[in-house]
Amino acid sequence: xxxxxxxxxxxxxxxxxxxxxxxxxxxxxxxxxxxxxxxxxxxxxxxxxxxxxxxxxxxxxxxxxxxxxxxxxxxxxxxxxxxxxxxxxxxxxxxxxxxxxxxxxxxxxxxxxxxxxxxxxxxxxxxxxxxxxxxxxxxxxxxxxxxxxxxxxxxxxxxxxxxxxxxxxxxxxxxxxxxxxxxxxxxxxxxxxxxxxxxxxxxxxxxxxxxxxxxxxxxxxxxxxxxxxxxxxxxxxxxxxxxxxxxxxxxxxxxxxxxxxxxxxxxxxxxxxxxxxxxxxxxxxxxxxxxxxxxxxxxxxxxxxxxxxxxxxxxxxxxxxxxxxxxxxxxxxxxxxxxxxxxxxxxxxxxxxxxxxxx
Amino acid sequence: xxxxxxxxxxxxxxxxxxxxxxxxxxxxxxxxxxxxxxxxxxxxxxxxxxxxxxxxxxxxxxxxxxxxxxxxxxxxxxxxxxxxxxxxxxxxxxxxxxxxxxxxxxxxxxxxxxxxxxxxxxxxxxxxxxxxxxxxxxxxxxxxxxxxxxxxxxxxxxxxxxxxxxxxxxxxxxxxxxxxxxxxxxxxxxxxxxxxxxxxxxxxxxxxxxxxxxxxxxxxxxxxxxxxxxxxxxxxxxxxxxxxxxxxxxxxxxxxxxxxxxxxxxxxxxxxxxxxxxxxxxxxxxxxxxxxxxxxxxxxxxxxxxxxxxxxxxxxxxxxxxxxxxxxxxxxxxxxxxxxxxxxxxxxxxxxxxxx
Numbered sequence: 260x261x262x263x264x265x266x267x268x269x270x271x272x273x274x275x276x277x278x279x280x281x282x283x284x285x286x287x288x289x290x291x292x293x294x295x296x297x298x299x300x301x302x303x304x305x306x307x308x309x310x311x312x313x314x315x316x317x318x319x320x321x322x323x324x325x326x327x328x329x330x331x332x333x334x335x336x337x338x339x340x341x342x343x344x345x346x347x348x349x350x351x352x353x354x355x356x357x358x359x360x361x362x363x364x365x366x367x368x369x370x371x372x373x374x375x376x377x378x379x380x381x382x383x384x385x386x387x388x389x390x391x392x393x394x395x396x397x398x399x400x401x402x403x404x405x406x407x408x409x410x411x412x413x414x415x416x417x418x419x420x421x422x423x424x425x426x427x428x429x430x431x432x433x434x435x436x437x438x439x440x441x442x443x444x445x446x447x448x449x450x451x452x453x454x455x456x457x458x459x460x461x462x463x464x465x466x467x468x469x470x471x472x473x474x475x476x477x478x479x480x481x482x483x484x485x486x487x488x489x490x491x492x493x494x495x496x497x498x499x500x501x502x503x504x505x506x507x508x509x510x511x512x513x514x515x516x517x518x519x520x521x522x523x524x525x526x527x528x529x530x531x532x533x534x535x536x537x538x539x540x541x542x543x544x545x546x547x548x549x550x551x552x553x554x555x556x557x558x559x560x561x562x563x564x565x566x567x568x569x570x571x572x573x574x575x576x577x578x579x580x581x582x583x584x585x586x587x588x589x590x591x592x593x594x595x596x597x598x599x600x601x602x603x604x605x606x607x608x609x610x611x612x613x614x615x616x617x618x
Numbered sequence: 619x620x621x622x623x624x625x626x627x628x629x630x631x632x633x634x635x636x637x638x639x640x641x642x643x644x645x646x647x648x649x650x651x652x653x654x655x656x657x658x659x660x661x662x663x664x665x666x667x668x669x670x671x672x673x674x675x676x677x678x679x680x681x682x683x684x685x686x687x688x689x690x691x692x693x694x695x696x697x698x699x700x701x702x703x704x705x706x707x708x709x710x711x712x713x714x715x716x717x718x719x720x721x722x723x724x725x726x727x728x729x730x731x732x733x734x735x736x737x738x739x740x741x742x743x744x745x746x747x748x749x750x751x752x753x754x755x756x757x758x759x760x761x762x763x764x765x766x767x768x769x770x771x772x773x774x775x776x777x778x779x780x781x782x783x784x785x786x787x788x789x790x791x792x793x794x795x796x797x798x799x800x801x802x803x804x805x806x807x808x809x810x811x812x813x814x815x816x817x818x819x820x821x822x823x824x825x826x827x828x829x830x831x832x833x834x835x836x837x838x839x840x841x842x843x844x845x846x847x848x849x850x851x852x853x854x855x856x857x858x859x860x861x862x863x864x865x866x867x868x869x870x871x872x873x874x875x876x877x878x879x880x881x882x883x884x885x886x887x888x889x890x891x892x893x894x895x896x897x898x899x900x901x902x903x904x905x906x907x908x909x910x911x912x913x914x915x916x917x918x919x920x921x922x923x924x925x926x927x928x929x930x931x932x933x934x935x936x937x938x939x940x941x942x943x944x945x946x947x948x949x950x951x952x953x954x955x956x957x958x959x960x961x962x963x964x965x966x967x968x969x970x971x972x973x974x
Contacts, residue, residue: 286718
């Protein structure tokens with residue numbers, strides 16, 4: 260069996276509705292509150308089951324095969340393996356500092372921070388691996404036999420090198436870490452290949468990098484001009500001037516955020532666009548404007564509902580992701596056999612502890 | 619009904635991505651057979667089937683022991699087969715069993731009880747921890763505070779003498795003057811009381827110093843320190859993932875962690891001990907009256923003002939405790955008081971008290 264090019268244009272399709280999602284989201288919120296947050300692992304699972312099952316890849320729906328229990332076990336493992344040592348170290352640091360051993364205390368603090376830095380990278384990879392291993396399509400799942408300990412070290416040095424030359428290598432570290440993550444992962448019998456490159460991103464990154472200086476210049480000139488006119492008008496600090504300064508500050512951060520978003524949109528297009536799996540090539544077609552609409556929509560949703568709308572954010576983000584993902588190429592179903600990678604028994608507890616997204 | 623009962627289904631075997639079409643057949647018992655056009659039938663036990671998902675147009679079942687096998691059933695099956703299929707699940711096993719409203723109420727009740735126990739636990743658990751344990755914990759956490767405590771032979775003797783007069787019997791309270799120019803005092807874990815040098819210099823009479831010392835000894839003896847430690851410990855467990863709440867230092871706990879009720883208790887303790895030691899509570903009254911006048915003027919006072927009852931009330935309470943016929947004696951001799959006041963100046967190798 261074979262899928263040709265004609266199917267490929269709309270390879271990913273999302274047919275969920277927020278009306279169907281609402282009962283899941285509201286009951287999840289209720290149960291999470293009455294269980295003091297413990298239900299959230301099962302809540303996450305229910306939400307993902309819905310989102311995955313409403314996402315069609317070519318001719319079959321995805322399935323989320325993870326369970327709340329494994330997420331809960333992951334959380335408990337993080338608590339025991341990392342939370343308790345962290346807790347004890349913080350007491351030891353305090354005791355050392357109070358005894359005048361500030362050098363030793365500082366060393367221990369730096370060591371702990373380095374450890375947390377390592378775990379952050381490790382967590383990011385392992386969460387992605389967990390999610391792929393629980394994503395089924397036609398009864399086939401993804402995964403990896405690489406536990407990611409090496410990736411944790413790579414993450415540390417590439418991030419440091421990325422920031423060392425005044426932050427100019429950040430696009431390189433972002434793309435190259437993306438490649439490092441995805442090149443370790445597979446779906447069915449075939450590995451992913453990622454070859455994202457930073458060269459196309461530098462223009463937008465430099466814009467973001469230089470923007471603060473440019474904006475400070477522009478707003479500085481405007482501010483001086485306004486002050487000058489204010490002085491001519493009699494030297495009083497008028498309410499109008501204060502409002503102008505406020506608007507200026509607001510516009511400054513707004514524009515900085517916008518440029519950052521423009522960079523990120525391009526980064527994500529490049530990153531997904533470089534991803535291959537067997538004979539499939541992926542792409543992501545969301546423009547900066549569409550990302551902006553997503554984020555402004557998120558803010559409006561959360562603010563207008565006094566925070567309750569936040570339960571719909573996972574739905575919005577998944578829908579955005581699924582409807583902008585594209586794939587072209589062909590899949591030979593006969594050669595697509597089950598992944599032989601090991602299944603991790605616990606969920607993305609570590610990532611949960613750092614509260615970050617996987618992709 | 620006679621003959622086999624069957625329904626069209628499709629399945630993935632979990633080994634390849636090929637979708638198999640066929641029939642799910644039942645002919646009695648709990649045994650089901652998947653029949654395929656070419657291949658031989660696959661036998662299933664109905665209790666091996668697990669409900670996975672209800673999605674548009676079909677229900678999905680998994681098979682215990684083969685994690686990627688999926689059976690898809692479009693529409694309704696004949697009732698003999700429906701009766702064998704596992705029931706759909708929505709919220710999770712426990713909640714499905716009781717129904718959402720009952721489960722939510724039960725969870726809420728358990729959670730409310732847990733929160734109530736958790737919030738009051740420090741108050742009843744604190745006094746139950748033996749003082750010797752607290753002392754050991756305090757020694758581990760705080761140690762000897764390095765070289766930041768001012769020591770002179772005469773000053774140490776004067777302070778120890780005052781502490782013994784206020785708190786005779788039991789394990790002696792370890793009092794030290796911390797080299798910190800702030801008008802404050804703190805009770806630390808492990809039966810240790812620190813008076814900051816700023817307060818020592820500000821005190822106009824030894825009776826004022828005695829009142830502050832008696833108040834802090836009250837926090838130690840009424841087990842407020844242990845209670846605050848337990849509360850902080852609980853909070854940091856709750857926030858361990860977020861990383862907040864861990865960096866609050868021990869002095870912070872001791873200085874800010876007491877409730878107003880605890881402060882009133884410590885004041886009551888101080889009045890009682892001052893009376894027994896025949897030290898006039900007028901010193902305390904003077905101290906609080908001066909606090910009130912300076913309030914807002916100097917930032918040094920902020921610590922006392924935030925966490926303690928109003929200075930006016932406290933001054934009135936101490937003033938009211940003065941007894942004309944009591945025959946008060948000064949808390950310290952002039953020479954002793956002078957020795958305490960010069961401790962930080964005379965201790966040549968004391969360090970500044972900057973913690974982090």
